[in-house]
Structures are given as C-alpha cells and as structure tokens.
Amino acid sequence: MPLLEVDDLEAAFLFADRTVRAVNGVSFAVEAGEIVGLIGESGSGKSVTVQSILRLLPSPGRIVRGAIRLNGVNLLDLSREQMRQVRGRRIAMVVQDALAALNPVIPIGEQIADVFLAHTQVKRQTAWEKAVGMLRRVGISAAEERARHYAHEFSGGMQQRTVIAAALACTPELIIADEPTTALDVTVQQQILALLQQARSELGSAILYISHDLAVVTHLCDRILIMYAGEIVEQGPTRTLFRSPKHPYTQGLLASIPSLHGDVQEYLPAIPGLPPxxxxxxTGCRFAARCTFVQERCRAHHPELVSVGSHHAVRCILYEATTP
Ligand SMILES: Nc1ncnc2c1ncn2[C@@H]1O[C@H](COP(=O)(O)OP(=O)(O)OP(=O)(O)O)[C@@H](O)[C@H]1O
Ligand code: SF4
Ligand SMILES: [Mg+2]
Structure with missing residues (x-):
C-alpha cells in the first residue's frame, strides 16, 4: 500500500459567477521514503493539490471529487481534530515563505521545543535541548545561542532551515515542500535540497517536492509528475523523463533548462504562450494553443493519460492507440 494515494482529485473554487477548475482528475501515489517532484508553471494547480491533501483549501475552494489516502485511510473522512493530528505529526509542510511560517515574537528554539512538547512526553528543558540539537542538525552554527534569537534575526536560508527543523521534529512520514527554495540564492537552495535528502535517509520520510523548475529537482527526486492546467500530463522516474520525455510540454521544459553538462549556462527561452x-x-488538449505538434484532432479530443513504458505515462494523442 502506498504511503499517500491521491485518487481522481478534483478541486475547484466555486464563485457565484464562475468556477475555477484548479485541479482536474489528478491521481498519483507516493511510496514510503520516496521523493516525488510535482512540477508545473504558475497556476497549474500544484499548491491547490497540496492544500487539498492537507485539507487547507481557502474558501471558496472545494474538493469536488476524489479521495486522499494516507496508509489507506481517506483523509477526507477524518474529523477536524483528527486532521489536525495528521498535519502536526504525520505530514509536515515546508512552504516558500519561511518567515511567515515562523512566529515573530517567540524565540526560534522555543518554537521547535513546542513541537516536541506537543508530540512527545518530554519536559520543557529536554524539549529545549532537543530543539537546539535539531538546529545543529540542520546546519545552524552556534545553535545554543541562536536558539534564543527571533526569526527576523535569521537570514532567509537560516529561516528555511528552522522551518525544516520544526518539520522534522515530529518525524513525519511525509514532508510536503511547496517551492521551499524559490526565495533563496542558488548555493543556499542546494543546501536546503541536501537537507531534505538527509531527512529522507535519516528519518525515512517521504517527500512531495513542489517546484516550477524542473532543473532544481533533477538530483533530488526519484520520480516526477508534470502538471499542466490542472492535470498530470506526464509522469515517470526522473531518469526516464530526462532521457526520454514524451509530452511536448515536458520536452519544452527540458529544452529550456540550461545545459547541465556544458560550459555555457544559458537559459533558452521558455515555451511561448500562456496556459488556458x-x-x-x-474541450480538447489543454496544451493545444502552445503545442508545435498540434493537430486538428487535439482541439476536439481530450487525451487520456496512457502508459508508454514502465511507470511512465503521458497525456497526448501522439501516444494514444489510433486503432482499436
Ligand atoms: N484562493 C484562490 N481563489 C481563487 N482561485 C485560486 C485560489 N488559489 C488558486 N487559485 C487558482 O487555482 C489555479 C491553480 O492555482 P495554484 O495556486 O494551485 O497554482 P500553482 O501551480 O501552485 O502556481 P504557483 O507556481 O504560482 O504557485 C489557478 O488558476 C489559480 O488562479
Ligand atoms: S494532444 Fe496534440 S496539442 Fe496536445 S500535446 Fe499532444 S500533440 Fe500537442
Ligand atoms: Mg503554488
């Protein structure tokens, strides 16, 4: 049984005059200890997928259809209190804006100690010591002293490390990281990714890593899901996807990554046009307006996600069987 199973998820924002169909029929699984990347450009539905998993969709957002199972239990059936327990203990969230995630008036160390106090039977002094140990573990030097500091006294990278330390404090089965490195410079980005990898190897936590940047996840993820306009358009093991991308959108994303091995680190233009x-x-393929391979059929027919190899699937008529 997978750790997390998102099954035919449909999430929408129901306004009086229009329905924003943010996530449409999304299905995927994350195995225990696996790192899965959810990639797509702005507005493709990545955060709404995550907010649905955590049942934190802002109003007027609704989960219209589907199931979200954690070890086989549908999270949509849980009470608010049960769901709060899941969020605190079993699924930890790391967001882009670390500063906003931290409490500005409570010292850093105390915030992490509070996680230990909430989830384990320890005394305050022990919780504090564990918190300092946690800060050390995520690479914060002079941790004992820094634990007494406030969030605004930390650099962006240190703030994000602190958020990760707080997330790891409850040894979550799953860490959901939604663009955790976007605000950071490249070197710090790499350090944060290394930290997440370390969380997987030391704690065995699975990670669902959200990013708009395919290049960032190359070394981190075992498997990648490519999202476009609320749907998964391609999914497969990272290596397969990089070696043999099938969907024209994935091919476009890969073409716009600077050469990974070459000397010239130059970004090629991104895919022209905008998502719908x-x-x-x-009605038809949602990528049709931007696709160089578009055919008449693409505009009338909505392609299904079809298997094109071992654990590799794509949503494009070029790969759908043409004859029954
Ligand atoms: N609170 C909201 N109210 C109304 N529409 C929303 C809300 N949040 C998201 N949406 C819409 O849902 C769709 C998916 O948005 P989502 O935030 O999931 O995108 P994303 O892939 O996370 O993008 P980004 O890379 O910019 O974070 C978009 O069309 C967006 O405009
Ligand atoms: S279905 Fe048609 S428009 Fe859509 S990605 Fe495939 S070829 Fe392009
Ligand atoms: Mg987002």
Missing part, C-alpha cells in the same frame, strides 16, 4: 484560463478550459 482555469475558469474557461478548452
């Missing part, structure tokens, strides 16, 4: 409006989605 989630309140007025086209």
């Amino acid at each position: 409006n989630a309140a007025a989605l086209p």
Whole structure:
C-alpha cells in the first residue's frame, strides 16, 4: 500500500459567477521514503493539490471529487481534530515563505521545543535541548545561542532551515515542500535540497517536492509528475523523463533548462504562450494553443493519460492507440 494515494482529485473554487477548475482528475501515489517532484508553471494547480491533501483549501475552494489516502485511510473522512493530528505529526509542510511560517515574537528554539512538547512526553528543558540539537542538525552554527534569537534575526536560508527543523521534529512520514527554495540564492537552495535528502535517509520520510523548475529537482527526486492546467500530463522516474520525455510540454521544459553538462549556462527561452484560463478550459488538449505538434484532432479530443513504458505515462494523442 502506498504511503499517500491521491485518487481522481478534483478541486475547484466555486464563485457565484464562475468556477475555477484548479485541479482536474489528478491521481498519483507516493511510496514510503520516496521523493516525488510535482512540477508545473504558475497556476497549474500544484499548491491547490497540496492544500487539498492537507485539507487547507481557502474558501471558496472545494474538493469536488476524489479521495486522499494516507496508509489507506481517506483523509477526507477524518474529523477536524483528527486532521489536525495528521498535519502536526504525520505530514509536515515546508512552504516558500519561511518567515511567515515562523512566529515573530517567540524565540526560534522555543518554537521547535513546542513541537516536541506537543508530540512527545518530554519536559520543557529536554524539549529545549532537543530543539537546539535539531538546529545543529540542520546546519545552524552556534545553535545554543541562536536558539534564543527571533526569526527576523535569521537570514532567509537560516529561516528555511528552522522551518525544516520544526518539520522534522515530529518525524513525519511525509514532508510536503511547496517551492521551499524559490526565495533563496542558488548555493543556499542546494543546501536546503541536501537537507531534505538527509531527512529522507535519516528519518525515512517521504517527500512531495513542489517546484516550477524542473532543473532544481533533477538530483533530488526519484520520480516526477508534470502538471499542466490542472492535470498530470506526464509522469515517470526522473531518469526516464530526462532521457526520454514524451509530452511536448515536458520536452519544452527540458529544452529550456540550461545545459547541465556544458560550459555555457544559458537559459533558452521558455515555451511561448500562456496556459488556458482555469475558469474557461478548452474541450480538447489543454496544451493545444502552445503545442508545435498540434493537430486538428487535439482541439476536439481530450487525451487520456496512457502508459508508454514502465511507470511512465503521458497525456497526448501522439501516444494514444489510433486503432482499436
Ligand atoms: N484562493 C484562490 N481563489 C481563487 N482561485 C485560486 C485560489 N488559489 C488558486 N487559485 C487558482 O487555482 C489555479 C491553480 O492555482 P495554484 O495556486 O494551485 O497554482 P500553482 O501551480 O501552485 O502556481 P504557483 O507556481 O504560482 O504557485 C489557478 O488558476 C489559480 O488562479
Ligand atoms: S494532444 Fe496534440 S496539442 Fe496536445 S500535446 Fe499532444 S500533440 Fe500537442
Ligand atoms: Mg503554488
């Protein structure tokens, strides 16, 4: 049984005059200890997927259909209190804006100690010592002294390390990281990714890593899901996806990554055009307006996600069987 199973998830924002169909029929699984990347450009539905998993969709957002199972239990059936326990203990969240995630008026060490106090039977002094140990573990030097500092006294990288320390304090089975490195410079980004990898190897936590940047996840993820306009358009093991991308959108994303091995680190232009409006989605393939391989059929027919190899699937008519 997978650790997390998202099954045919449909999430939408129901306004009086329009429905924003943010996530449409998304299904995927994350195995225990696995690192899965969810990649797509802005507005593709990555955060809404995550907010649905955690049942934190802002109003007027609704999960219209589907199931979200953690070790086989549908999270949509849990009470608010049960769900709060899941969020605190079993699934930890690391967001882009670390400063906003931290409490500005409580010292850093105390915030992490509070996690230990909430989830384990320890005394305050022990919780504090564990918190200092946690800060040390995520690479914060002079941890004992820094534990007494406040969030605004930390650099962006240190703030994100602190958020990760707090996330790891409850030894979660799953860490969901939504663009955790976007605000950081490249060197710090690499350090944060290394930290997440360490969390997997030391704690065995699975990670669902959200990013708009395919290049960032190359070395981190075992498997990648490519999202476009609320749907998964391609999924497969990282290596397969990089060696043999099938969907024209994935091919475009890969072409816009600077050469990974070459000397010239130059970004090629991204895919021209814009994704469709989630309140007025086209009938056929949602990528049709930007696709260089578009055919007449693409505009009328909505492609299914079809298997094209071991654990590799793609949503494009070029790979759908043409004859029954
Ligand atoms: N609170 C909201 N109210 C209305 N529409 C929303 C809300 N949040 C998201 N949406 C819409 O849902 C769709 C998916 O948005 P989502 O935030 O999941 O994108 P994303 O892939 O996380 O993008 P980004 O890379 O910019 O974070 C978009 O069309 C967006 O406009
Ligand atoms: S279905 Fe057609 S438009 Fe869509 S990605 Fe495939 S070829 Fe392009
Ligand atoms: Mg987002």
